[in-house]
Amino acid sequence: MSQSLIVTGMVLSTMPIGEFDKRVVLLTRELGEISAFARGARRPRSQLLAATGPMAFGTFELYEGLNSYTLARASIEAYFLEIAEDYDKVCLAAYFLEMAEYYGIENSDESQRLLLLYQTLRALASDKFSPRLLRIIYEIRTMGINGEYPDVFSCAACGRKEGLAYFHMGRRAVICSDCQPVEGGRPISASALYAFQFILSAPMKKLFSFRLTDPVEEEVWQLLREYQGRYLEHSFKAEAFLSSPGKG
Incomplete structure (x- = not known):
């Protein structure tokens, strides 16, 4: 053998x-x-x-x-027995597992994906985070690991790193206030922008060290849903079993 x-x-x-x-x-x-x-x-x-x-x-x-x-x-x-005893948590965990399996690659360095999955399940078991925030963090950071994330760190038109107050869905990036009259784009709050930046760049062990206010969480959630609806070509079976993610 x-x-x-x-x-x-x-x-x-x-x-x-x-x-x-x-x-x-x-x-x-x-x-x-x-x-x-x-x-x-x-x-x-x-x-x-x-x-x-x-x-x-x-x-x-x-x-x-x-x-x-x-x-x-x-x-x-x-x-993760705490998850296995709760139907809603099981469904959300199944979604995270399915996403990891879809993007996972054989003979590739998947240490970051594994750590993200492990930390997310720990957070899910803890009852300290809303299901919606867990999905926000997991989905955005997964995009980061895949290298297919929106540019939220500099203006897509001029490269400026300040005054980033708009998001351009077509460019998949933020736009500064000076370029917006020409480029277009929807307003994005400073708090929502920071949430995207933090989730994409924070060390993995600090990823679940923050909360969002209800309005900011809603803003990030809606932007993320539209972004994935436009650019994510795959649909996950487990998502059909998820309850509407809210604050509970």
Whole structure:
């Protein structure tokens, strides 16, 4: 048998294979997004039964075959049971997991995506953030990781970094007050602009260290919804099960 590999990661999704096996998709720090077969993981007494559930985070021992990996053992650090006990939280977590799986790449550095997912699930479990703010942070930072985010740091017309008071949806960027009469664009408040800038640039461990007032959260939410509706070509299945995100 080939030499084993130890990776740190999270189970994004799982699929039954045959009578007792599972196929799991893992987002890992070392190998990016990979698929692995877990033999006998559906047996009631299998040590891999709980370790192969969505959101399970820890270390996984794998054996590499010709075309796939086999999961041999796992040591789970977090199951996020607080989320699993709440239907609305489960649906929101499923949305985050599905988005991570859609964008995850094999044999790529996905450490930032993994850390974002882990920190977001911790925040979801804590009950300290509104579902809408969690989506705002996760979606904007995911765009940052993908390298496909709006330019909110300098004017798209002149490059100026001050007086950024408008957002131009067609340019996917902000516009300064001097250029707006020619370029157009909708007003964006200083607080909403700062929220975008902070989410895109803050160290990952400080990402969930702020709150937004209701009006600012609403402004950012509406701008983000229009932006993604125009530029995000993929629709996520889990989004259909999400309740209308508000302050609760």
